[in-house]
Amino acid sequence: MSEELPKAEELIQIDHNPPKTGWMDTPVNIRKGMYCYASNPKSVEYLGLPNAREWNPLDDDWKLPENWKQIIYEGFRERLDRFRSVKVFMDICVRCGACADKCHYFIGTGDPKNMPVVRAELLRSVYRNDFTKAGKVLGKLAGGRPMTLDVLKEWWYYLFQCSECRRCSVFCPYGIDTAEITIMGRELLNLIGLNIDWIATPVANCFRTGNHLGIQPHAFKDMLDFFVEDIEEFTGIPVEPQFNKKGADILFITPSGDVFADPGTYTCMGYMILFDYLQKEYGLDITWSTYASEGGNFGFFTSHETMKRLNAKMYSEAKRLGVKWILGGECGHMWRVINQYMDTMNGPADFLEEPVSPITGTKFENARSTKMVHIAEFTADLIKNNKLKLDPARNDHLRVTFHDSCNPSRGMGMFDEPRYVIENVCNNFYEMPLNTIREQTFCCGSGSGLNAGEDMELRMAGGLPRANAVKHVHEKHGVNMLATICAVDRAALPDLMNYWVPGVDVTGLHEMVANALMHPERTETTMDLRGEDLPGMEEEDTDE
Amino acid sequence: MFSLMVVLVLCLLAYVGVEVLGLQSLFGIVIPYAAVVIFVAGFIYRVMGWARSPVPFRIPTTCGQQKSLPWIKANGIDNPFSKVGVTIRMILEILCFRSLFRNTQMSFKDTETGKKISYRFEIWLWVFALAFHYSFLVVLVRHFRFFFEPVPAVIRMIEYLDSFFRIEFVSPVIQVGLPGFFISGLVLLGAVSFLFIRRVLSPKIKYISLASDYFPLFLIMGIAFTGILMRYFTKIDVVGAKVLAMGLVTLKPVIPEGIGGIFYIHLFLVSILLIYFPFSKLMHMGGVFLSPTRNLTTDTRMKRYVNPWNYPVKTHTYEEYEDEFREKMIEAGLPVEKEQV
Numbered sequence: 108m109s110e111e112l113p114k115a116e117e118l119i120q121i122d123h124n125p126p127k128t129g130w131m132d133t134p135v136n137i138r139k140g141m142y143c144y145a146s147n148p149k150s151v152e153y154l155g156l157p158n159a160r161e162w163n164p165l166d167d168d169w170k171l172p173e174n175w176k177q178i179i180y181e182g183f184r185e186r187l188d189r190f191r192s193v194k195v196f197m198d199i200c201v202r203c204g205a206c207a208d209k210c211h212y213f214i215g216t217g218d219p220k221n222m223p224v225v226r227a228e229l230l231r232s233v234y235r236n237d238f239t240k241a242g243k244v245l246g247k248l249a250g251g252r253p254m255t256l257d258v259l260k261e262w263w264y265y266l267f268q269c270s271e272c273r274r275c276s277v278f279c280p281y282g283i284d285t286a287e288i289t290i291m292g293r294e295l296l297n298l299i300g301l302n303i304d305w306i307a308t309p310v311a312n313c314f315r316t317g318n319h320l321g322i323q324p325h326a327f328k329d330m331l332d333f334f335v336e337d338i339e340e341f342t343g344i345p346v347e348p349q350f351n352k353k354g355a356d357i358l359f360i361t362p363s364g365d366v367f368a369d370p371g372t373y374t375c376m377g378y379m380i381l382f383d384y385l386q387k388e389y390g391l392d393i394t395w396s397t398y399a400s401e402g403g404n405f406g407f408f409t410s411h412e413t414m415k416r417l418n419a420k421m422y423s424e425a426k427r428l429g430v431k432w433i434l435g436g437e438c439g440h441m442w443r444v445i446n447q448y449m450d451t452m453n454g455p456a457d458f459l460e461e462p463v464s465p466i467t468g469t470k471f472e473n474a475r476s477t478k479m480v481h482i483a484e485f486t487a488d489l490i491k492n493n494k495l496k497l498d499p500a501r502n503d504h505l506r507v508t509f510h511d512s513c514n515p516s517r518g519m520g521m522f523d524e525p526r527y528v529i530e531n532v533c534n535n536f537y538e539m540p541l542n543t544i545r546e547q548t549f550c551c552g553s554g555s556g557l558n559a560g561e562d563m564e565l566r567m568a569g570g571l572p573r574a575n576a577v578k579h580v581h582e583k584h585g586v587n588m589l590a591t592i593c594a595v596d597r598a599a600l601p602d603l604m605n606y607w608v609p610g611v612d613v614t615g616l617h618e619m620v621a622n623a624l625m626h627p628e629r630t631e632t633t634m635d636l637r638g639e640d641l642p643g644m645e646e647e648d649t650d651e
Numbered sequence: 652m653f654s655l656m657v658v659l660v661l662c663l664l665a666y667v668g669v670e671v672l673g674l675q676s677l678f679g680i681v682i683p684y685a686a687v688v689i690f691v692a693g694f695i696y697r698v699m700g701w702a703r704s705p706v707p708f709r710i711p712t713t714c715g716q717q718k719s720l721p722w723i724k725a726n727g728i729d730n731p732f733s734k735v736g737v738t739i740r741m742i743l744e745i746l747c748f749r750s751l752f753r754n755t756q757m758s759f760k761d762t763e764t765g766k767k768i769s770y771r772f773e774i775w776l777w778v779f780a781l782a783f784h785y786s787f788l789v790v791l792v793r794h795f796r797f798f799f800e801p802v803p804a805v806i807r808m809i810e811y812l813d814s815f816f817r818i819e820f821v822s823p824v825i826q827v828g829l830p831g832f833f834i835s836g837l838v839l840l841g842a843v844s845f846l847f848i849r850r851v852l853s854p855k856i857k858y859i860s861l862a863s864d865y866f867p868l869f870l871i872m873g874i875a876f877t878g879i880l881m882r883y884f885t886k887i888d889v890v891g892a893k894v895l896a897m898g899l900v901t902l903k904p905v906i907p908e909g910i911g912g913i914f915y916i917h918l919f920l921v922s923i924l925l926i927y928f929p930f931s932k933l934m935h936m937g938g939v940f941l942s943p944t945r946n947l948t949t950d951t952r953m954k955r956y957v958n959p960w961n962y963p964v965k966t967h968t969y970e971e972y973e974d975e976f977r978e979k980m981i982e983a984g985l986p987v988e989k990e991q992v
Contacts (some may be wrong), residue, residue, distance in 0.1 A: 116765075117766070121759070123855070125854055135912040187705065188703075190706075191706045192706070192944070193940065194701055194704045198701070199932065199942075203751075203930075204853070205751055205754050207856075208755075219855070219858055222859065225858075241931065248862050249861075273712055276713055277714055278750055278753055280744075280748050280780075282939075284944045288943075315975075323976055324976045324983065324985055325983035328983050353986070369775040398969050412964055416963050419965070419966040446952055447710055452958070471719075471720075473717065474953070475950060476953055476955045491720070491722060516713070520713035520716055521716075522718070525722065526897070533725070540770075542770035575767060575768045576768075578767075582821055636772060640659050651990055
């Protein structure tokens with residue numbers, strides 16, 4: 108964590124009263140710890156995106172193209188013509204304020220420009236000035252203001268303080284979705300080369316190597332081979348993952364974060380053990396791909412076009428390998444892309460079959476067109492049909508709560524599948540308060556490409572509402588494990604927990620599944636996937 | 652406050668225009684006609700403008716369990732996978748303000764183990780928003796009695812219900828021939844005042860409010876106030892008002908004598924409201940029907956939807972990928988399409 112990060116006791120002293128000066132008259136103050144570094148020109152260039160150059164948000168000169176105002180204006184107009192969402196959301200807000208205290212960044216920072224309504228007004232003010240009659244005639248009286256460099260900087264600063272979590276859109280009486288506004292705003296910024304590196308470089312990596320982390324094919328296989336060794340050491344199970352296998356039944360795609368960093372790696376090991384079990388017990392043939400080795404899609408945080416360019420790999424690889432359908436791992440925004448965009452952008456996937464679980468015979472009718480099934484749906488179905496031999500007592504050292512990730516919640520509606528899985532693989536499960544879970548869940552504070560190191564203060568502030576709810580169940584029920592189905596969560600929440608609620612660790616769903624799974628070849632029973640001894644299991648012989 | 656000034660000036664304008672300059676036909680005929688034309692044309696123009704932009708992606712906000720496995724209970728309204736579900740969701744949204752009903756209020760509390768954030772159910776905005784819109788609707792419908800001869804039974808019924816709770820006023824105040832006290836007018840004025848006071852007293856809401864948020868509130872306040880004034884406190888010639896209204900709807904406009912300045916203020920403010928409507932946030936009335944996070948089905952994995960402007964993009968193909976990494980792949984034992992370039 109960065110050295111300048113304030114202590115938790117200081118950061119929680121938040122003043123939610125807005126300043127005396129109105130937001131239009133308060134210039135933006137770009138503050139260290141709250142923003143992410145500018146994109147590396149090499150990444151921007153590799154993708155063929157505009158205005159690749161070195162620049163620093165703290166400098167006065169952002170090295171913009173001379174006609175940047177023109178570009179923004181034209182870009183804005185084009186998007187108004189292409190997206191009814193933008194047009195309607197620009198026009199119908201009544202500023203009732205219902206969204207104001209729903210945003211985790213506002214709750215955590217008290218900065219009034221983090222109220223969703225004001226974040227949107229930053230764009231709306233320019234929209235009114237440039238595109239509405241009232242704004243053109245009445246100017247500021249109608250809430251309009253002309254585009255200036257200061258306004259542009261304000262856009263950049265606050266559009267990268269929104270994690271596109273959509274919590275505000277649940278409460279808006281007109282369903283105005285700030286994520287949609289942020290997405291458009293970021294698209295406009297990208298037209299003049301104003302991205303952040305934590306997004307641009309993963310996107311460039313993903314384009315070239317197939318995953319955000321830039322892991323090349325041989326290294327990807329190496330990394331999974333490491334897990335094979337670890338799994339053998341901790342459980343005795345000799346798993347054999349398959350790569351780029353033509354004619355496999357199912358292609359599995361998960362975020363590369365799970366291959367790379369703890370505790371996501373344990374989730375990855377969980378998938379591998381589960382697949383191995385299914386292969387040996389039921390003959391299921393699943394393959395990983397090194398080309399489509401990324402479930403996440405930071406293109407989504409760049410522009411619709413970039414999202415489509417990255418997402419195209421999923422179908423194209425499934426077609427090349429000739430699999431029947433695609434299984435997707437635990438990831439947040441990946442699933443919003445798959446659920447709401449993929450089929451429209453890159454479909455129809457008529458070369459695939461309607462997904463059927465070869466083990467249970469269940470038809471996944473909800474995925475009959477995209478042909479892509481979420482692993483929580485897949486596993487819940489296996490458990491329901493008694494196809495997994497589970498010993499939840501192996502997770503008895505855990506007192507678990509579940510963090511609903513933003514996108515699977517508000518962009519898909521997956522609530523009960525992961526809960527069903529959790530309740531079958533562990534015995535101690537406690538929900539956080541109702542206003543902080545399911546469709547009202549709070550973001551980890553690091554979503555939509557904001558999980559960099561340099562914006563740690565923003566992340567800790569934005570994650571406060573989530574952490575505070577965890578703290579509640581930590582104190583009340585002794586919860587020590589936060590389960591989640593999102594790779595960004597797994598990367599971001601450990602920092603957040605260390606900062607606000609020490610003593611709570613983070614896990615993916617399938618780490619717990621694999622830990623409870625009684626694989627016939629399991630010879631070691633005293634350790635979990637982290638190589639840690641399981642309390643109470645030392646002497647016990649649970650092997651068959 | 653600028654918006655209040657504008658509304659007061661508008662009132663004055665109408666009063667002076669009628670009482671001093673004698674411009675009854677301008678304020679009683681020309682402006683109302685113009686207002687209706689602008690309202691209707693403007694409203695249609697705006698809605699058509701929205702409708703002209705396509706909906707490329709289905710982006711509903713899912714607020715309930717998706718339909719997946721048959722044994723998991725799906726929430727067909729908050730996560731509507733069928734058109735029926737969407738219809739119910741939209742009806743609840745439009746008639747009951749369902750999303751606003753979810754409203755909570757966040758606050759920080761000091762506890763032994765540090766600050767705790769709590770979220771309290773906050774119902775007042777919903778209550779007053781609902782009160783405001785429905786009382787406005789009732790008042791509007793009641794006014795149709797001026798445009799029909801004879802007055803339809805439906806309107807009589809609404810009037811009867813509206814005045815059901817009789818507040819026993821001292822008799823001289825109540826107009827002859829009109830029974831009771833209309834609760835809707837009072838509720839309207841009360842609710843609109845609440846919405847105004849909320850904007851002023853809550854620092855957050857004050858911060859986000861624009862002149863264009865106060866203006867319609869003052870305008871509606873003015874309309875309700877002059878309406879109540881005419882009905883209960885000053886004598887206005889209701890028969891005359893009806894003659895004028897009937898003249899307008901039958902396209903044979905006449906200006907009857909003696910309906911007074913306040914009536915013209917009332918009518919002028921209504922005209923301004925109609926004119927202002929299509930250019931303002933009041934268009935949320937039309938927009939709420941078109942909101943893509945509410946009015947679309949969530950069956951996007953079951954059914955393919957087409958983006959009318961979908962265009963091909965430059966991707967990085969598997970062939971390009973293999974060409975770059977072929978040697979490394981072969982060395983690592985990964986299958987390749989071509990052993991050599």
